[in-house]
Amino acid sequence: MLIHNSGFRKPAEFERHDRTWMIWPHRGDLYGAKLGAVQREHRNIVEAISQFEPVTVVVHPEHAGAARVSLGNLAEIVEFPVDDFWTRDCGPSFITNGHGKLSGVDWRFNAWGGKHSPWDKDDRLAARILAHVGAEARRSWLTTEGGSFALDGEGTLIVTETSILNPNRNPGVSKALAESELKAMLGVEKVVWLPGDPMDKETDGHIDAIGAFVRPGLVLFETNPDPADPHSWILAENLACLRRETDAKGRAFDVIPLEEAIEAEVTSEAFCRSYLNFYIANGGVIIPGFGVAGDARALATIQSAFLDRRAVMVNVNNIAAFGGAIHCITQEQPAIA
Numbered sequence: 001m002l003i004h005n006s007g008f009r010k011p012a013e014f015e016r017h018d019r020t021w022m023i024w025p026h027r028g029d030l031y032g033a034k035l036g037a038v039q040r041e042h043r044n045i046v047e048a049i050s051q052f053e054p055v056t057v058v059v060h061p062e063h064a065g066a067a068r069v070s071l072g073n074l075a076e077i078v079e080f081p082v083d084d085f086w087t088r089d090c091g092p093s094f095i096t097n098g099h100g101k102l103s104g105v106d107w108r109f110n111a112w113g114g115k116h117s118p119w120d121k122d123d124r125l126a127a128r129i130l131a132h133v134g135a136e137a138r139r140s141w142l143t144t145e146g147g148s149f150a151l152d153g154e155g156t157l158i159v160t161e162t163s164i165l166n167p168n169r170n171p172g173v174s175k176a177l178a179e180s181e182l183k184a185m186l187g188v189e190k191v192v193w194l195p196g197d198p199m200d201k202e203t204d205g206h207i208d209a210i211g212a213f214v215r216p217g218l219v220l221f222e223t224n225p226d227p228a229d230p231h232s233w234i235l236a237e238n239l240a241c242l243r244r245e246t247d248a249k250g251r252a253f254d255v256i257p258l259e260e261a262i263e264a265e266v267t268s269e270a271f272c273r274s275y276l277n278f279y280i281a282n283g284g285v286i287i288p289g290f291g292v293a294g295d296a297r298a299l300a301t302i303q304s305a306f307l308d309r310r311a312v313m314v315n316v317n318n319i320a321a322f323g324g325a326i327h328c329i330t331q332e333q334p335a336i337a
Contacts, residue, residue: 009187113168162196202323
């Protein structure tokens, strides 16, 4: 397989990790009266992941005391200036070269097209984390986020047009130019473009609420059975597009449908009701729950997809109100040979 970026590639999320990176939520101006509840859910997610692998939590220095009280011995704490807590999107995309060297892509970050200010500390966070672990930072000119792509570790990348090509991130950038940069930075051979989700007002249709690799060739894909819901048609359009594609090895994609949490109480315009926004850990998969009947069905579906891992569900109703879930607040650091 041809590998770009001087022999580096981004391992798939289901490959072995060294640890998980997260960020402690502290923004009272953004989360208001829900901040305490968001922090409690965050702590519960840290606890769930820590059963399977080490967790390092970045904490703004002004909030380190509160974080240490809440997290106790569940995680290592590292103090860096930070704006928000969506680690998937502002943290580094770790890459390895297969010979014991760790590096990372430092994407340009502008808070999903300037939706929340300030974001300058978050834009510098990837470089700080990479320096902390002694890894080289490879700065990309592309403005994007870690939740905007999914890859299989065998040369295939799936992205959405509504996110990557959005003029609020990359004005004037063509699909071909964006694709070239994604291939170069992540070490992939083929980029599969899905139309995305124009209804998503927070991330502009990140792939991590639409589809996720279980293993090469097999994708869990979000569905909505309600024909009266416009989101049902959006997801169906994305699935139809995926079914017309093949991966870097020439294989058609096998798909496991995963119904989104249509029974969840939607408490905001940005509410993320995606069970697919889970986190794959070493020996586990941490799944968002909403306290509805669909939780049990989603847990069973995901557990059957990951037979070699233990599925753990954590309630995320308060975090979900702000546009994301478990995948959005985590970032894996891959193990190296």
